[in-house]
Amino acid sequence: MTKPIGGVGRAEQPRAGARSHKMLYVQVLAAIALGGIVGWRWPHLATNDWIKALGEGFIKLIKMVIAPIVFCTVVSGIAHIHDAKKVGRIGVKALVYFEVVSTFALIIGLIIGNVVRPGAGFGSAAANAQAVANYAKQAEGQKSVDFILHIIPDTVVGAFAQGEILQVLLFSVLFGFAILGLGERGHLIRSFIDDAAHAVFGVISIVMRAAPVGAFGAMAYTIGKFGTGAILNLMGLIATFYVTAALFVLLVLGIIARLAGFSIFKFLAYIKDELLIVLGTSSSESALPSLMEKLERLGCSKSVVGLVVPTGYSFNLDGTNIYMTLATLFISQALGYDLTFSQQLTILLVAMLTSKGASGIAGAGFITLAATLAVVDPRLVPGMAIVLGIDKFMSECRALTNLCGNGVACVIVASSEGELDRETFNAALSY
Numbered sequence: 001m002t003k004p005i006g007g008v009g010r011a012e013q014p015r016a017g018a019r020s021h022k023m024l025y026v027q028v029l030a031a032i033a034l035g036g037i038v039g040w041r042w043p044h045l046a047t048n049d050w051i052k053a054l055g056e057g058f059i060k061l062i063k064m065v066i067a068p069i070v071f072c073t074v075v076s077g078i079a080h081i082h083d084a085k086k087v088g089r090i091g092v093k094a095l096v097y098f099e100v101v102s103t104f105a106l107i108i109g110l111i112i113g114n115v116v117r118p119g120a121g122f123g124s125a126a127a128n129a130q131a132v133a134n135y136a137k138q139a140e141g142q143k144s145v146d147f148i149l150h151i152i153p154d155t156v157v158g159a160f161a162q163g164e165i166l167q168v169l170l171f172s173v174l175f176g177f178a179i180l181g182l183g184e185r186g187h188l189i190r191s192f193i194d195d196a197a198h199a200v201f202g203v204i205s206i207v208m209r210a211a212p213v214g215a216f217g218a219m220a221y222t223i224g225k226f227g228t229g230a231i232l233n234l235m236g237l238i239a240t241f242y243v244t245a246a247l248f249v250l251l252v253l254g255i256i257a258r259l260a261g262f263s264i265f266k267f268l269a270y271i272k273d274e275l276l277i278v279l280g281t282s283s284s285e286s287a288l289p290s291l292m293e294k295l296e297r298l299g300c301s302k303s304v305v306g307l308v309v310p311t312g313y314s315f316n317l318d319g320t321n322i323y324m325t326l327a328t329l330f331i332s333q334a335l336g337y338d339l340t341f342s343q344q345l346t347i348l349l350v351a352m353l354t355s356k357g358a359s360g361i362a363g364a365g366f367i368t369l370a371a372t373l374a375v376v377d378p379r380l381v382p383g384m385a386i387v388l389g390i391d392k393f394m395s396e397c398r399a400l401t402n403l404c405g406n407g408v409a410c411v412i413v414a415s416s417e418g419e420l421d422r423e424t425f426n427a428a429l430s431y
Contacts, residue, residue, distance in 0.1 A: 031212035032219050032390070039223025046224025054217025055385045059370070061207045061214075063381070065200060066371050067160045067168045072197035074172035079179040079190045094308045094413050098316040099352070101405065104252050105318040106348050109325030112244045114344075118236040118326070119333030165350075165371045218388035237330050238390055244322055245401045253408050260415050264408070266429040270298065271407055278399045287403060288313065295407065298428050299421035300414040308413050312406035319401025323394055324351045324372050331373065331383035343376055350375045 039046040151170055153159035159167035179186040179193075254264040268275070271294060274287035288309070295305045328347050332339050339347070350372050369387075373380040387394070414420040 027212040028215050031216035035216040035219030036223050038216075039220040039225075043224035046220040051217050051224075052221045055214050055219075055221055055388055056217075056382075058207075058210055058214025058217070059382075059384050059388065061210065063163065063370055063374075065203055065207065066165065066374070067163055068196075068200045069204070070165060070168050070371060071160075071172045071175075072193055072200055074169065075176040075179065076190070076193050076197055079176050079186065079193065090304055090307055090413060090417055090419075091311075093416060094311055094409065095315060097409055097413060098312060101252070101256070101409070102316060102318060102321050102352065103348070105248055105321040105405075106325050106351055108248055108252070109244060109322040110329070110344055110348065112240060112247075113326045113329035116236075116240050117329075117333055118240045119330035163374065165374050215388060215391075218385045222386055237326070237387065238394065241323060241326050241394055242397050244326065245319055245397050248318060248322060249401060249404050253404060256412060257408060260412050262411070262425070262429060267408065267411070268404065270294070270429055271403070274403060274407075275400060278396075278403050291403065291407060295410050297424075298411070299424035300410055301419035304414040304417065304419045305410055308410045309406055312409050313402075316406055316409055317398075317402050318405035319398035320368060321351055322401065323398050324369055327369050327387055327394070328372055328376060328380070331380050331386060332377070334386055335380065335383050337377070337380070339376070346376050347372060 035046075038051075045051065150164075151167060153164060153167035153171065156171050158164075159171060179189050182189070249268075250264065257264040257267060271291065274291045274294065278287050292305050292309050295309065296302055325347055329339065329344075351368075370381060370384060373384065411420065411425075
């Protein structure tokens with residue numbers, strides 16, 4: 001099997017890992033329920049500084065690893081693109097397809113978020129109105145040229161130390177292309193970056209074990225401070241996200257599938273086992289090996305499957321893109337701050353980069369949300385505590401949508417290259 005590119009060359013996860021993820025999932029669900037009860041029954045206790053610190057502390061742990069994650073995933077993705085040159089047009093078509101479809105996902109998320117406005121009327125708006133107004137005045141005074149110049153760090157170390165995500169992204173892109181230009185001489189550096197990425201994702205795995213504590217603190221404080229009415233907003237966000245993701249899969253991917261000559265419903269039925277695996281682990285990567293095997297049995301050539309699917313796991317994260325646009329708009333609306341058109345355009349541009357490499361770890365989409373908020377408006381980052389308690393519900397939908405998008409992408413690229421056995425394909429979908 002072709003080594004996964006565009007990511008960190010992740011290996012198949014053991015069954016034990018899947019069980020641990022499932023156990024964590026149950027713990028987080030229990031913590032959310034307990035936090036909601038505590039916030040409802042004992043609001044004075046729930047708004048205690050120590051309870052609040054549980055959620056905020058977990059967010060700080062997440063923010064701690066944002067810069068190294070962005071650096072490792074972006075550099076590794078670019079440095080491994082040279083593998084795509086060996087298969088010529090396949091790699092180019094895959095990358096172009098990923099960016100086009102991912103952009104559609106981002107745009108749909110922005111449209112739905114602005115139309116439905118799930119965060120409007122959230123209880124925190126009044127408390128933060130003045131702070132938002134003061135920051136808005138400062139933002140208006142910032143010139144476009146200042147924003148562009150700020151992307152360039154004074155020092156590379158400073159960008160990492162201060163957590164300036166755009167600056168880290170700029171250096172990561174340049175460093176990735178520099179390694180790419182080294183050819184075989186850059187093999188050791190690429191291997192080191194890949195290993196470093198594994199290590200950093202290991203840190204995330206450790207941090208995620210504190211997710212139940214963080215979810216409890218965030219949910220208890222949210223309900224205790226803003227009242228049970230906040231649950232209606234949070235439920236509205238969950239419902240909006242699931243409906244939006246379903247529309248994307250059935251309409252956008254459905255139209256793409258129909259143009260390629262197959263039914264999206266039959267395809268979803270074909271990969272139903274993989275969808276159930278993802279549903280149980282909240283990570284689309286848990287189904288990566290079996291998805292690749294099934295796509296080969298579907299009639300896609302081994303070379304196309306080996307290139308497109310692993311690359312898509314870092315470059316084609318449709319569910320994560322929808323989540324980031326909706327969650328960003330929800331938080332801004334909840335804090336009483338309507339983002340300008342230019343700021344929403346910034347979400348679109350930044351999310352195209354921060355979403356890369358967000359698969360493989362349960363809850364990784366929450367990390368990319370932090371990176372996006374930090375760039376769009378740093379004052380929105382504390383608002384992550386509002387959606388922390390329901391992130392596990394969101395991660396299910398993110399992973400499911402990502403899996404569907406990558407499966408369809410492989411079929412489309414294989415079909416366009418004449419690398420799809422139509423007889424086998426039709427027979428498998430009709431079974």
